Amino acid sequence: MNLTKYYYIGKINFVNSFVYVWDRVASSAFVGLIIFIFTQLWQIIYSEGQIISGFSIAMMLWYFVMTESIVTSLPSIVKRVGAEIKEGQIANYLNKPYNYLLYQYSTYLGKAVFNFFLTFLIGSIVVLPILGGIEFNFLNIPLIFLAVILAISLNFILMMFLGMFSFWFEESGSLRMIYNKIVFTLGGMLLPLEIFPQWLSKISKLLPFSYIAYYPAKLFVNFNFGLFWQVIRTQIFWIVIFSGLTLMMYKIGVRKVSINGG
Amino acid sequence: MVAKLFKLHYEYIKVALSTAMEYKVNFITQVFAMILNNSVWLVFWWIFFNKFQMLNGWTMEDVILLYSIVTISYGLGGFFFGNRLNISHLIVNGKLDFYLTLPKNILYHILISKSNFYDVGDVIFGVVLAIISLSLSQVPLFLVFSISSGIIFVAFAILVNSLAFYMGSAESTSKHLFFGTLALSSYPMSIFKGAAKIIILTLIPAGFISGIPISLLKEFNLGWFLVTLGFASLILFLSIKVFHRGLRKYESGNLLYVRT
Amino acid sequence: MVIEGKKTKNSNYIIQVENLSKSFKLKIKEAGLVGSFKSIIKPKYKKVKAVKNISFNVKKGELIAFIGPNGAGKSTTLKMLSGILYPDSGKITILNKNPQKDRKTLSYNFGTVFGQKPQLWFHLPAIDSFNLFAKIYDLDQQEYTKRINYLIKRFEIQDIVKHPVRKLSLGQRMRCEFVLALIHKPKILFLDEPTIGLDVVVKKTIRELIKEINKKEKISVILTSHDMGDVESICERAIIINQGKIIYDGKFKDIKKDYLEKKVISISSETPIKLSIKKGIKNIEKRKFDLKIEVDTKKIAIKKVIDALLKENKINDILIEEAPIEEIIEGIFKKK
Numbered sequence: 048m049n050l051t052k053y054y055y056i057g058k059i060n061f062v063n064s065f066v067y068v069w070d071r072v073a074s075s076a077f078v079g080l081i082i083f084i085f086t087q088l089w090q091i092i093y094s095e096g097q098i099i100s101g102f103s104i105a106m107m108l109w110y111f112v113m114t115e116s117i118v119t120s121l122p123s124i125v126k127r128v129g130a131e132i133k134e135g136q137i138a139n140y141l142n143k144p145y146n147y148l149l150y151q152y153s154t155y156l157g158k159a160v161f162n163f164f165l166t167f168l169i170g171s172i173v174v175l176p177i178l179g180g181i182e183f184n185f186l187n188i189p190l191i192f193l194a195v196i197l198a199i200s201l202n203f204i205l206m207m208f209l210g211m212f213s214f215w216f217e218e219s220g221s222l223r224m225i226y227n228k229i230v231f232t233l234g235g236m237l238l239p240l241e242i243f244p245q246w247l248s249k250i251s252k253l254l255p256f257s258y259i260a261y262y263p264a265k266l267f268v269n270f271n272f273g274l275f276w277q278v279i280r281t282q283i284f285w286i287v288i289f290s291g292l293t294l295m296m297y298k299i300g301v302r303k304v305s306i307n308g309g
Numbered sequence: 310m311v312a313k314l315f316k317l318h319y320e321y322i323k324v325a326l327s328t329a330m331e332y333k334v335n336f337i338t339q340v341f342a343m344i345l346n347n348s349v350w351l352v353f354w355w356i357f358f359n360k361f362q363m364l365n366g367w368t369m370e371d372v373i374l375l376y377s378i379v380t381i382s383y384g385l386g387g388f389f390f391g392n393r394l395n396i397s398h399l400i401v402n403g404k405l406d407f408y409l410t411l412p413k414n415i416l417y418h419i420l421i422s423k424s425n426f427y428d429v430g431d432v433i434f435g436v437v438l439a440i441i442s443l444s445l446s447q448v449p450l451f452l453v454f455s456i457s458s459g460i461i462f463v464a465f466a467i468l469v470n471s472l473a474f475y476m477g478s479a480e481s482t483s484k485h486l487f488f489g490t491l492a493l494s495s496y497p498m499s500i501f502k503g504a505a506k507i508i509i510l511t512l513i514p515a516g517f518i519s520g521i522p523i524s525l526l527k528e529f530n531l532g533w534f535l536v537t538l539g540f541a542s543l544i545l546f547l548s549i550k551v552f553h554r555g556l557r558k559y560e561s562g563n564l565l566y567v568r569t
Numbered sequence: 570m571v572i573e574g575k576k577t578k579n580s581n582y583i584i585q586v587e588n589l590s591k592s593f594k595l596k597i598k599e600a601g602l603v604g605s606f607k608s609i610i611k612p613k614y615k616k617v618k619a620v621k622n623i624s625f626n627v628k629k630g631e632l633i634a635f636i637g638p639n640g641a642g643k644s645t646t647l648k649m650l651s652g653i654l655y656p657d658s659g660k661i662t663i664l665n666k667n668p669q670k671d672r673k674t675l676s677y678n679f680g681t682v683f684g685q686k687p688q689l690w691f692h693l694p695a696i697d698s699f700n701l702f703a704k705i706y707d708l709d710q711q712e713y714t715k716r717i718n719y720l721i722k723r724f725e726i727q728d729i730v731k732h733p734v735r736k737l738s739l740g741q742r743m744r745c746e747f748v749l750a751l752i753h754k755p756k757i758l759f760l761d762e763p764t765i766g767l768d769v770v771v772k773k774t775i776r777e778l779i780k781e782i783n784k785k786e787k788i789s790v791i792l793t794s795h796d797m798g799d800v801e802s803i804c805e806r807a808i809i810i811n812q813g814k815i816i817y818d819g820k821f822k823d824i825k826k827d828y829l830e831k832k833v834i835s836i837s838s839e840t841p842i843k844l845s846i847k848k849g850i851k852n853i854e855k856r857k858f859d860l861k862i863e864v865d866t867k868k869i870a871i872k873k874v875i876d877a878l879l880k881e882n883k884i885n886d887i888l889i890e891e892a893p894i895e896e897i898i899e900g901i902f903k904k905k
Contacts, residue, residue, distance in 0.1 A: 411705055418705075
């Protein structure tokens with residue numbers, strides 16, 4: 048398997064994104080607006096400069112910048128995969144599921160990384176004037192970036208998994224919507240899990256969604272090695288599980304297509 | 310003459326209903342998506358107020374009331390004047406010609422020629438919230454604000470979409486400005502201070518859509534009530550003027566792009 | 570000159586166009602990033618004169634064709650007549666009114682079919698579009714019912730009116746578009762490329778229907794088309810526009826007589842091409858197995874040429890076309 052070609056696909060998609068940068072700037076500006084609104088929100092709550100559930104206002108806002116940057120960077124593939132299944136283009140990949148998955152992944156990752164940096168940049172521009180900087184150990188950056196990449200990848204495989212339902216169901220759009228909303232809430236995108244009532248926080252930590260938004264952002268504002276290893280381990284765990292499930296569904300779905308002639 | 314316009318409007322709404330029934334799955338999916346979206350925000354606020362109880366004097370009940378006004382006024386606009394967000398698309402693609410050959414007022418005809426039936430979902434959602442959080446004495450004022458906020462939403466949509474008469478890539482700009490306003494309307498106005506507060510009471514009229522109406526429902530003030538109604542009238546008047554100015558430019562054929 | 574409200578000598582003209590002119594400002598943008606910058610900071614415009622000082626009149630019930638190459642100004646003229654575009658100078662009087670000032674009133678009298686811009690709602694059955702238009706034109710319910718039943722029968726769309734338009738073939742759709750344009754008994758019908766993309770049979774049907782409606786209801790028809798078959802079968806009078814100016818306004822059959830007697834034949838053969846006939850033949854393109862010639866049918870009958878070609882070669886493909894409009898125009902200029 049020649050893996051370097053997928054690296055190049057990823058790179059091309061990353062570079063290509065510069066061409067459409069103005070479209071993305073507009074959507075990222077929109078995210079910037081939401082981040083701004085939240086700065087206003089948290090400034091009221093933190094009027095006495097206190098620490099809430101382990102978060103200072105600086106941590107809270109940078110947390111939010113990080114979760115928004117990750118979650119909004121994710122290109123939507125469920126629709127495209129669903130369409131490819133329905134229109135039969137998937138037939139080209141019938142015998143090469145690894146190739147299909149890798150191809151989608153490298154395309155997706157290239158775009159997602161670009162979007163992430165753009166949104167993070169805009170979010171920083173909104174938040175910095177209010178906070179000054181953040182105490183930060185820059186040596187942790189590669190580690191945090193690894194957690195971000197794994198988070199993006201976990202989201203990818205979850206979306207691919209949802210896309211597989213198109214073999215059986217017409218309308219997979221609603222699945223995608225529900226998924227998005229779960230990530231917004233239980234994934235900790237809007238509020239860190241510490242703010243949740245205990246029982247809800249416990250449930251969320253058991254689910255894979257919190258490893259897309261909450262945990263990478265937590266590492267960003269409050270890094271420690273113990274947490275880092277736990278996060279990486281669990282992200283890989285979920286990725287492996289859902290990769291297996293996806294491949295399995297792919298094989299079953301493809302068999303159904305070959306039997307029924309699409 | 311006005312009765313004839315209503316008849317036409319009614320006809321378009323009937324058409325929208327039959328289309329919705331024809332594409333049932335699509336319709337249900339969209340209503341479902343709407344309810345889901347709205348519910349996420351309620352879950353967010355529920356978690357938030359569960360932890361913090363108050364936000365600058367605002368409680369969960371206030372936020373529910375705010376949501377109610379926003380969803381109802383947005384939904385009414387989408388149901389009655391469903392084309393308000395497409396005006397820039399029509400301009401850019403030369404589709405105004407269709408309306409220009411027909412004997413009805415251009416702006417009005419454009420607005421009513423599409424009705425988003427699924428926006429009824431938003432209205433119903435808002436009504437349910439209103440039933441939960443309104444006291445009987447607040448109902449008349451609430452109805453007035455549903456209409457004034459609805460007018461502001463539609464007028465603002467007309468204004469930003471009219472940018473397409475003057476610049477390229479107005480389609481996405483107008484969508485971002487409109488939905489930015491919707492987003493700002495969805496948060497308690499009390500969190501905005503200084504320059505931000507001035508902006509939401511002028512350029513991006515989120516303050517008059519939700520903020521001021523909610524505070525007036527909590528504690529009535531005649532002055533601000535009149536200002537709100539005045540603002541709604543003003544922005545409506547302005548949007549009609551700006552659109553017709555731009556229409557004249559369209560009809561003299563000097564847009565940036567060539568119409569086929 | 571027409572004075573509003575008073576009957577004068579010229580009141581039998583339904584449309585009067587005097588010295589009509591229209592130019593467009595087109596933005597010039599240089600290529601590349603630098604060009605884009607320049608065009609934002611200091612935009613440069615080029616003035617394009619689309620219509621230059623044209624004048625013509627249309628009587629009630631006349632059938633007129635506008636002919637001309639692309640970009641000649643036909644659509645621009647049509648748009649100014651129908652009130653979509655404002656002229657720079659000149660005067661248009663339709664039914665004693667001005668399309669700019671009295672847009673709404675006049676539009677009750679206009680019907681339009683644009684071949685490339687359908688008016689029927691795509692996802693709805695045609696009947697729904699008809700009902701909507703009835704409301705748009707404020708038609709009396711009883712009158713409308715009578716009218717629509719008549720039109721549906723005459724255009725033979727009984728079986729398809731209840732199907733969503735997107736499911737119809739192009740021919741079926743165009744028939745419905747015509748019905749849509751005629752619901753309100755317009756006095757003037759504007760047709761812009763109405764038969765584009767249609768097959769021969771459907772074209773014939775539509776042309777006959779137009780002629781019939783024109784006769785019965787005295788509707789004036791203004792047609793623009795690149796299809797000479799349309800023009801020939803429907804219109805008596807033709808106005809040729811080239812580069813914004815009218816270069817011919819008269820009977821169509823006179824153009825035909827003087828300018829349209831040329832046909833272009835393209836053939837490809839399995840054997841090397843031979844043609845014994847030389848008279849009236851002009852070679853446009855000649856290769857070993859392909860030939861494109863222009864035949865002057867005043868000098869030699871087309872049948873003779875085709876017979877000779879078929880006899881002397883093993884033809885595997887043949888195409889016969891009319892001389893392109895540009896040639897006709899060139900011919901007109903030359904004669905002038």
